[in-house]
Amino acid sequence: MNKDFYSILGVDEKASQGELKKAYRKLAKKYHPDANPGDKKAEERFKEISEAYDILGSKEKRIQYDQIRSGGGGFSWSDAGGQASSPFGDGGLADILRSMFSGGGGFSTGGFGKRRTSRHTVVVSVPFRTAALGGTVRANLEMPSMCPVCMGAGGSGEKTCLQCAGSGRTQQGQMVMPCPGCSGTGKTYTDVCSRCHGTGQVTSSEAVDLNIPAGSDDGSVLRLITPSRKTVMVKLRVNPDSFFRRDGRNIHCTVKISAPQAVLGTKLKIRTLDGKIVLKIHPGTQPGTVLRIPGKGIPYRGAKGDQLVHVEISLPSSVSEEEKVIWEKLSGTEA
Ligand SMILES: [Zn+2]
Numbered sequence: 001m002n003k004d005f006y007s008i009l010g011v012d013e014k015a016s017q018g019e020l021k022k023a024y025r026k027l028a029k030k031y032h033p034d035a036n037p038g039d040k041k042a043e044e045r046f047k048e049i050s051e052a053y054d055i056l057g058s059k060e061k062r063i064q065y066d067q068i069r070s071g072g073g074g075f076s077w078s079d080a081g082g083q084a085s086s087p088f089g090d091g092g093l094a095d096i097l098r099s100m101f102s103g104g105g106g107f108s109t110g111g112f113g114k115r116r117t118s119r120h121t122v123v124v125s126v127p128f129r130t131a132a133l134g135g136t137v138r139a140n141l142e143m144p145s146m147c148p149v150c151m152g153a154g155g156s157g158e159k160t161c162l163q164c165a166g167s168g169r170t171q172q173g174q175m176v177m178p179c180p181g182c183s184g185t186g187k188t189y190t191d192v193c194s195r196c197h198g199t200g201q202v203t204s205s206e207a208v209d210l211n212i213p214a215g216s217d218d219g220s221v222l223r224l225i226t227p228s229r230k231t232v233m234v235k236l237r238v239n240p241d242s243f244f245r246r247d248g249r250n251i252h253c254t255v256k257i258s259a260p261q262a263v264l265g266t267k268l269k270i271r272t273l274d275g276k277i278v279l280k281i282h283p284g285t286q287p288g289t290v291l292r293i294p295g296k297g298i299p300y301r302g303a304k305g306d307q308l309v310h311v312e313i314s315l316p317s318s319v320s321e322e323e324k325v326i327w328e329k330l331s332g333t334e335a
């Protein structure tokens, strides 16, 4: 299987952005799942095309891709043999691209030999409500920093790493990885620093108060300068809520009522992001009814989304003798 994004889109590597777009549109239309219902092959092809265009369609990403493709970076672009149903399976090419182009991940595109810069991405968990309404989260940011003992050198008595002959890289299957013998630096030491074990880096942690803007979503990235003047990219991981589900600016939730409550109507106390309110269920409410509570969603540009309440009606799985009489009356099969 060929994983070259240009051949996936069937274009020349010198194709203009316009030509790329045209080729992508034509293929996307042909393999779109709507046009090929139930066709797994078409679905995979569609994914492949989308991934390829995601990279090549962006001028910036295309330049980076071209550099790596021509051997400028530390990655191998051939895949592990095409046994996977999706060429972009877990831990594969797509993950590398994602980490590269999102600015996250452990390594830079400049090759493994270089030391990391102070710019680093950390993931911080945020409670659902704080992300929605905004607030502060105290977080301990763990970051690599220069080893204070060897000042980043890794030790003394520098030698070229024998395991990788100084390249800092090693091949694992079809993937190029940092050399484990020298942690990608290409050098080993006669006196390895006992503090950092030769990597030149230690993990330091710094406590910060993060200001979470209202409406932050899972995966949002904040740029932060720590009290020690380090620039950190903080990726937010929004914790799921047991009751609320988020959809853009709106909040969804599900409530269960009994059959008599649905038939006769009732009042329910339900949670919103800013406290409990009483929600009126009208007589004759049907299963699947969605009630909208305006302004109880996520704040956005001075306005707020809505809360959408999905009403489910639960029927008893068993009834007592007395209840049975009532249900029989209702069903018209009275004995
Ligand atoms: Zn050290």
Ligand SMILES: [Zn+2]
Residues within 6 Å of the ligand: 161, 162, 163, 164, 165, 166, 167, 168, 169, 179, 180, 181, 182, 183, 184, 185, 186, 187
């Ligand atoms: Zn090495």
